[in-house]
Amino acid sequence: MNRFHILTLFPEMVMDGLNTSIIGRAVEAGHLKIQAVNIRDYSQNKHMKVDDYPYGGGAGLVMQPEPIYRAYEDLVKDMKKKPRVIYMTPQGRVFHQDMAKELAKEEELVFLCGHYEGIDERVLEEIVTDYVSIGDYVLTGGELPAMVMIDAISRLVPGVLHNDDSAGDESFENGLLEYPQYTRPPVFLDKKVPDVLLSGHHENIRKWRHEQSVKRTKERRPDLWKEYEENEGKE
Ligand code: ADE
Numbered sequence: 332m333n334r335f336h337i338l339t340l341f342p343e344m345v346m347d348g349l350n351t352s353i354i355g356r357a358v359e360a361g362h363l364k365i366q367a368v369n370i371r372d373y374s375q376n377k378h379m380k381v382d383d384y385p386y387g388g389g390a391g392l393v394m395q396p397e398p399i400y401r402a403y404e405d406l407v408k409d410m411k412k413k414p415r416v417i418y419m420t421p422q423g424r425v426f427h428q429d430m431a432k433e434l435a436k437e438e439e440l441v442f443l444c445g446h447y448e449g450i451d452e453r454v455l456e457e458i459v460t461d462y463v464s465i466g467d468y469v470l471t472g473g474e475l476p477a478m479v480m481i482d483a484i485s486r487l488v489p490g491v492l493h494n495d496d497s498a499g500d501e502s503f504e505n506g507l508l509e510y511p512q513y514t515r516p517p518v519f520l521d522k523k524v525p526d527v528l529l530s531g532h533h534e535n536i537r538k539w540r541h542e543q544s545v546k547r548t549k550e551r552r553p554d555l556w557k558e559y560e561e562n563e564g565k566e
Contacts, residue, residue: 363488
């Protein structure tokens with residue numbers, strides 16, 4: 332059972348997004364728990380304000396430290412050990428499959444989502460253990476990045492995907508992109524499903540799929556191919 336806690340100003344955005352499809356089913360089945368904590372609930376301002384102008388001037392507003400800190404303290408008070416707290420920021424390490432695998436081992440994970448021009452540095456220093464970006468582009472907030480990470484991590488948690496093979500066979504798992512897939516009908520727009528897939532010859536199918544994976548990785552992700560070739564020699 333993995334538990335995800337999301338500190339956010341937009342809890343419904345995260346919960347609506349994650350309560351559907353495979354992740355939603357996994358929550359219902361008890362494989363995962365996903366909880367959004369509204370940072371605004373921890374404001375002690377009479378207008379429930381959570382942001383203010385940046386010291387030193389500049390555009391936009393900065394999220395204040397106290398509501399975030401109070402939300403965090405309230406969240407961790409019953410936990411046996413301090414959880415990893417992931418702050419979603421374009422200034423972080425770029426998320427990838429190996430990181431997802433490592434994080435899937437954690438029982439509790441906290442995601443901190445910022446908005447506006449960021450969060451007061453002092454609370455980040457106090458609670459954040461990991462700074463993570465989902466890519467070199469800037470989004471309006473950390474909610475979508477947190478949802479991306481939770482989706483990628485969740486599907487590695489045992490029981491979330493029904494078919495035990497389905498997490499192992501695909502892109503990135505063996506350093507190659509996944510081979511092309513086909514289903515019925517056998518002919519579509521004059522295009523036939525490759526004969527080998529209809530042959531029932533498992534060894535030939537396995538070989539064909541590997542060749543397709545290699546071809547695809549060379550064409551589409553020469554950077555991954557280079558890494559694969561370098562590692563292959565060593566293993
Ligand atoms: N917040 C805004 N942009 C982001 C990104 N690319 N990754 C993670 N968090 C972000």
